Amino acid sequence: MRKRIGILTSGGDCPGLNCVIRAVVSHATLTYDWEVLGIPYATKGLLERQTIALNMHGWDLRGIDPLLNMGGTILGTINKGDTLAHIDEMLASYEALALDALIAIGGDGSLSIINELATQGNWNLVAIPKTIDNDVALTERAIGFDTAVNTIVDAINRLTFTAASHDRVMIVEVMGRTAGHLALHSGIAGGADVILIPELAYTIKGLCQHIAELRDRWQRKFAIVVVAEGAKLCMEDMSNTTNSSPAPNSPILTLPPPKCGKGQYIAEQIALCSGNLIDTRVSVLGHIQRGGIPSALDRLTATVFGKAAVDLVAKGQFGQMLAWQHGEVVAVPIQEAVAQSPLHVDPDGYLVQSARSLGIYVGEKT
Numbered sequence: 001m002r003k004r005i006g007i008l009t010s011g012g013d014c015p016g017l018n019c020v021i022r023a024v025v026s027h028a029t030l031t032y033d034w035e036v037l038g039i040p041y042a043t044k045g046l047l048e049r050q051t052i053a054l055n056m057h058g059w060d061l062r063g064i065d066p067l068l069n070m071g072g073t074i075l076g077t078i079n080k081g082d083t084l085a086h087i088d089e090m091l092a093s094y095e096a097l098a099l100d101a102l103i104a105i106g107g108d109g110s111l112s113i114i115n116e117l118a119t120q121g122n123w124n125l126v127a128i129p130k131t132i133d134n135d136v137a138l139t140e141r142a143i144g145f146d147t148a149v150n151t152i153v154d155a156i157n158r159l160t161f162t163a164a165s166h167d168r169v170m171i172v173e174v175m176g177r178t179a180g181h182l183a184l185h186s187g188i189a190g191g192a193d194v195i196l197i198p199e200l201a202y203t204i205k206g207l208c209q210h211i212a213e214l215r216d217r218w219q220r221k222f223a224i225v226v227v228a229e230g231a232k233l234c235m236e237d238m239s240n241t242t243n244s245s246p247a248p249n250s251p252i253l254t255l256p257p258p259k260c261g262k263g264q265y266i267a268e269q270i271a272l273c274s275g276n277l278i279d280t281r282v283s284v285l286g287h288i289q290r291g292g293i294p295s296a297l298d299r300l301t302a303t304v305f306g307k308a309a310v311d312l313v314a315k316g317q318f319g320q321m322l323a324w325q326h327g328e329v330v331a332v333p334i335q336e337a338v339a340q341s342p343l344h345v346d347p348d349g350y351l352v353q354s355a356r357s358l359g360i361y362v363g364e365k366t
Contacts, residue, residue, distance in 0.1 A: 003034040003100045005313060006051070009073040010042035010110035014132050014144025015294035016302040017073040020105050022065065023306025025054045032314060037097065041076040042110065043083045043117075049093050069293045083113050091121035100124060101313040105143070107131035108341035111321070115334045118319070126309045127321035127334045132289055135179040137340035138332045139323035143305065146297040148175075148289045149186045155285055156190030156224060163222040166279065169211060169270055173263030173284045176228045180345045182289070184362075187226035188355055194223065195355060196266070198230035199345045200363030207266070208273035210361035225270075227262050234364055304329050 007024055009017050021038070028034040038052040039045040052075070067074070083090070094102070094117075101124040104114045111127050118125035129136040132148035152174055163170040172192075176182040180197025187195035193214060196202050207225075214220040267280040294302070305322045308329045312320055320331040345352065355362050 003032065003313075004037060004098060005034055005101045005103060005310075006037045006039050006046075006097065006099045007054070007075070007103045008039040008042050008045065008105070009075050009077045009130075010104060010106035010114065011077060011079045011131070012107070012290060013072045013077050014130055014290055015071045015147035015292055016143040016298035017075075017077075017105060017130060018067040018070045019294055019299050019302035020128055020130075020143065020306040020309075021054070021074065022067040023303045024103055024310055026056055027307045027310040028313075029056055032310065037099070038075045042078050042106075043090065043114070044078050044081065045076075046093050046097075047083075047086055047089055049096055051097060068299060071292050071294065079110070084116065087117065087120060090117050094121055094123055101126065101318065103128065103309045103313070105130050107133070107142070108136050108338060111136070111334060112338045112341075115319075115338055118334075124313070124316075124318040125334065126312045126318060127337075128305045128309055129321060129323065129337070132182060133176050133179050133342070134181040134185075135177070135342035135344070136321075136337060137343040138321070138337045139325065141297075141301050141324040143298055143302050144290075144294075145181070146301075147292060147295040148182060149189065150295050151289055151292055152182065152186035152226075152285060153190040155283065155288070156186065156192065156226070159283060160191065160222075160224055163224060163281075167221040168279045168281055169223045169225060169267075171225045171227060171263045171267050171270075171280060171282045173227050173229060173261055173282065175285075175289050176230060177342070178230045178344070179342050180228045180230070181343075183226050183228035183231075184345055184351055184355065187360065188351065188358070190224070190226070192224045192226040192360060193220075194225040194227075194361045196225070196227040196231035196262075196363060197345055198228055198232055199347050200352070201232045201234040202361075202363040203234045204269045204273065206364060207361060208270060211270065211278070212274075225266060227266055229262055231262050 025036050028036050036054045038054045103126050105128040130143035132144045134145040136142045159170045263282040267282045321334045321337045323332045
């Protein structure tokens with residue numbers, strides 16, 4: 001009897017998901033002659049027992065396969081809801097669909113939930129990491145990260161010309177949640193002057209002094225600041241801005257109100273520090289970072305992960321997540337990857353040191 005495997009994408013979308021689906025379907029059908037069922041909208045589709053029969057030529061356009069360069073996910077995805085509140089129904093759905101195995105593509109949050117379901121239901125689960133934040137532990141690469149970095153670098157390149165033309169400080173706010181990988185990689189590659197990440201607290205004084213030095217010492221009349229959405233002020237700076245009384249005629253530094261983005265807050269503080277002499281602009285890239293055509297590296301990683309996931313199913317090796325380590329694909333226990341996630345930037349690591357060697361302000365040294 002033919003094996004029947006399910007595949008779903010969970011959490012936020014990112015470039016490269018369709019490349020994984022393509023690789024899984026191709027390898028499973030052509031090599032093993034298995035049946036592959038796509039489960040739409042992740043655990044929601046599983047709960048409702050929805051499936052889509054997938055085959056290598058079901059999405060062809062006159063023989064052209066669009067999945068290799070199509071962003072997002074043809075299966076749809078969700079990153080909300082209380083999945084674990086419907087555990088019994090979820091477990092029953094897996095059995096009702098008569099799946100021999102499930103391949104789940106997700107970030108640390110969604111993989112944690114699906115792994116919990118698999119543990120309780122004794123599912124045959126294989127996981128593939130995807131996230132533009134690159135914060136899944138035990139893997140050097142997650143699908144979507146490289147494309148997101150390239151998207152941000154492209155934005156920085158464009159903003160640099162405008163910043164230089166108008167003598168402005170451009171603040172680029174990027175995603176990343178509590179991890180600074182996206183900001184750090186794109187900031188270095190894009191030639192940023194300041195990179196603010198959650199793992200290294202910054203001070204308004206240090207930030208403004210760095211920008212002032214660029215202008216006064218090096219005659220740089222513009223600057224590029226990349227700030228992660230989770231960037232944090234030093235505790236001392238926070239205390240000073242809330243408890244101390246400013247000297248007469250000195251700028252009043254304030255903490256960002258709850259709904260104020262980090263980029264806007266930084267722009268306001270730079271303007272105040274300079275006595276409103278520095279012209280600032282903010283670009284919040286938002287979901288632009290998630291979209292677009294996957295890069296060559298993300299396509300390659302997705303293809304290799306998809307092929308390896310099917311091979312794990314064939315070998316009966318379940319409860320594993322594919323990971324990229326030291327130039328090759330390996331399998332690691334999902335539980336260990338989830339337990340050690342989210343993976344944060346090493347404040348003393350080589351990338352941070354490299355940024356500092358380039359004269360980039362990356363917060364206060366610990």
